[in-house]
Amino acid sequence: MLKLAGLSVKYGSFTAIEKVDIEVNEGELVVLLGANGAGKSTVFKAISGIEKWSDGDILFNGSSIKKKSPDRIVKAGIVQCAEGRELFGGMTVYENLVMGAYVHRRKKAQVKKSLGHVYDLFPILQEKKDSAAGALSGGQQQMLAIGRSLMSQPKLLLLDEPSIGLAPLIVEQMFEVIQKINEEGTTVLLAEQNANAALKIADRGYVFESGSIVVEGSSNELFTNDSVRKAYIGA
Amino acid sequence: MPAMTKKSIALIVLIIGAMVIPFIIQNEYWLHILTLSFIWSIAVYGLNILAGYTGYLSLAHAGFFAIGAYALGLLTVKAGLNYWVALILACIITSGIGLLIGLVALRTREHFFAIYTLCVGYVIYLVIDKWDSLTGGVRGLIGIPAPSNIGPISFQSAISQYYLILFFLLATVVVMYRIVHSLTGRTFIAIRNSEELAQTIGISTMKNKLTVFVLSTFFAGLAGALYASFIRFIGPDIGYTTIIFDLLTYLLVGGIGTLAGPVVGTILIVSVSQSLQFLQDYRMLIFGPMLTLIIIFYPRGIVGMVSEWKMKWFNKKKKAPAETWKSTYSDSEDVREDKVKEG
Numbered sequence: 001m002l003k004l005a006g007l008s009v010k011y012g013s014f015t016a017i018e019k020v021d022i023e024v025n026e027g028e029l030v031v032l033l034g035a036n037g038a039g040k041s042t043v044f045k046a047i048s049g050i051e052k053w054s055d056g057d058i059l060f061n062g063s064s065i066k067k068k069s070p071d072r073i074v075k076a077g078i079v080q081c082a083e084g085r086e087l088f089g090g091m092t093v094y095e096n097l098v099m100g101a102y103v104h105r106r107k108k109a110q111v112k113k114s115l116g117h118v119y120d121l122f123p124i125l126q127e128k129k130d131s132a133a134g135a136l137s138g139g140q141q142q143m144l145a146i147g148r149s150l151m152s153q154p155k156l157l158l159l160d161e162p163s164i165g166l167a168p169l170i171v172e173q174m175f176e177v178i179q180k181i182n183e184e185g186t187t188v189l190l191a192e193q194n195a196n197a198a199l200k201i202a203d204r205g206y207v208f209e210s211g212s213i214v215v216e217g218s219s220n221e222l223f224t225n226d227s228v229r230k231a232y233i234g235a
Numbered sequence: 236m237p238a239m240t241k242k243s244i245a246l247i248v249l250i251i252g253a254m255v256i257p258f259i260i261q262n263e264y265w266l267h268i269l270t271l272s273f274i275w276s277i278a279v280y281g282l283n284i285l286a287g288y289t290g291y292l293s294l295a296h297a298g299f300f301a302i303g304a305y306a307l308g309l310l311t312v313k314a315g316l317n318y319w320v321a322l323i324l325a326c327i328i329t330s331g332i333g334l335l336i337g338l339v340a341l342r343t344r345e346h347f348f349a350i351y352t353l354c355v356g357y358v359i360y361l362v363i364d365k366w367d368s369l370t371g372g373v374r375g376l377i378g379i380p381a382p383s384n385i386g387p388i389s390f391q392s393a394i395s396q397y398y399l400i401l402f403f404l405l406a407t408v409v410v411m412y413r414i415v416h417s418l419t420g421r422t423f424i425a426i427r428n429s430e431e432l433a434q435t436i437g438i439s440t441m442k443n444k445l446t447v448f449v450l451s452t453f454f455a456g457l458a459g460a461l462y463a464s465f466i467r468f469i470g471p472d473i474g475y476t477t478i479i480f481d482l483l484t485y486l487l488v489g490g491i492g493t494l495a496g497p498v499v500g501t502i503l504i505v506s507v508s509q510s511l512q513f514l515q516d517y518r519m520l521i522f523g524p525m526l527t528l529i530i531i532f533y534p535r536g537i538v539g540m541v542s543e544w545k546m547k548w549f550n551k552k553k554k555a556p557a558e559t560w561k562s563t564y565s566d567s568e569d570v571r572e573d574k575v576k577e578g
Binding site for chain 1: 424434438440
């Protein structure tokens with residue numbers, strides 16, 4: 001479904017990621033592990049079309065997305081849920097969700113259906129639909145950010161560190177929902193530092209270190225890999 | 236919702252108030268000042284949808300105002316067109332030039348955008364000032380006709396001009412209200428919040444920025460065209476850069492990014508400024524500190540200040556949770572936003 005072939009991204013003379021190869025098949029839940037600054041977010045920005053890349057290519061369903069603008073990429077079915085729960089703070093929960101369906105704005109019935117689906121996944125959002133988004137708790141904000149991404153009915157969902165800054169119990173709930181989203185048919189590419197939680201729900205994973213992939217394999221392989229355990233699981 | 240009805244009652248009272256003012260103020264000079272501030276308000280609304288809601292501070296809008304004014308002036312005086320045809324054409328010409336300039340200007344952002352548009356505005360002024368054969372240069376353009384009759388309605392008297400311009404102002408406010416409360420308006424606000432975030436949810440930011448830029452030049456052009464037929468004389472000065480800073484002052488004092496801000500700020504500053512005529516240029520000694528204080532304490536201007544007071548009073552009275560904010564303060568999104576951050 002998604003294929004990164006020898007992708008390199010440079011910020012000026014600094015190489016943020018170098019010759020990265022990643023493949024995500026339809027229906028999979030794939031995790032990118034790595035510390036801060038390892039290049040996970042850069043990969044996501046490249047896939048979303050926000051960051052231009054210097055070498056290599058990104059193929060989505062077989063065709064290159066190099067020349068596509070970010071909004072065309074969302075229309076094609078890839079949506080990113082950015083790190084840090086970025087919301088439209090002054091808008092209500094409902095307005096934020098409707099904004100997420102921007103690419104389908106003319107199909108009212110479809111928007112309504114997606115909204116129902118998001119409310120089913122996160123009942124709290126329905127309860128708080130008229131609250132200002134900025135007034136939500138951290139966990140609720142993250143739910144809203146994910147919910148808003150789902151409003152565009154993506155084929156591939158990119159989740160950038162959804163667990164960051166959340167209480168452990170909330171993290172657990174969050175990963176349950178992510179698994180559910182994946183089981184319902186959305187392919188998920190997840191960037192995480194919380195390897196323990198992420199590998200439990202993922203099919204496969206890649207480990208990033210200073211801009212390159214150092215290890216890749218199935219979740220089990222990574223879970224039992226010594227260097228991964230040492231670096232990210234701490235046992 | 237009682238808050239909503241209270242608001243619409245206040246609005247109806249204001250509109251009726253504006254309708255009967257010509258009968259209360261018999262002084263033609265003040266009616267003239269009020270009409271003039273309505274015209275400026277329309278231009279400030281144009282600036283507000285761009286700078287206030289989308290976050291792109293254009294300093295070229297005095298230039299677009301002048302383009303609208305000169306387009307109307309030239310089309311009526313030199314080409315001899317019917318006033319209403321010329322008015323429509325003036326708005327189209329201004330928006331067309333806005334489209335071309337927007338295509339280039341919107342490749343820059345933030346202060347680069349402001350500086351670039353400042354230069355554009357100055358170039359427009361220079362073109363008008365130096366293109367003697369077309370614009371009459373420093374001598375200006377005289378003999379611009381007043382709006383021609385529509386059936387039995389004539390626009391020769393001061394009062395009828397007042398009503399005509401009040402009509403255009405109300406139409407502008409209605410259009411702005413509809414935009415701001417639509418998905419399109421929220422798209423603009425989304426771009427102001429974060430362009431990158433807007434892109435990641437599938438908003439074509441360039442297309443939307445261009446739309447809002449053209450829209451805002453349309454209103455600047457409309458205001459300019461109305462100005463030309465109201466004053467009946469235009470000179471290159473109306474496109475000079477000081478004008479854009481006047482417009483910006485009206486907007487900041489009234490409340491940037493609010494629906495009522497442009498008209499509140501413009502009427503207030505224009506009338507205060509007229510009352511202080513005897514102080515001549517020393518008036519600026521009052522306006523400078525006033526503007527600074529407002530920006531320090533109430534970044535959303537007078538309208539933001541009133542909303543904040545209302546919100547405090549409302550919260551104290553009802554201990555209302557965040558949910559109720561929207562209905563009461565829907566015309567100043569940013570006050571809500573700031574409050575949320577503080578809380």
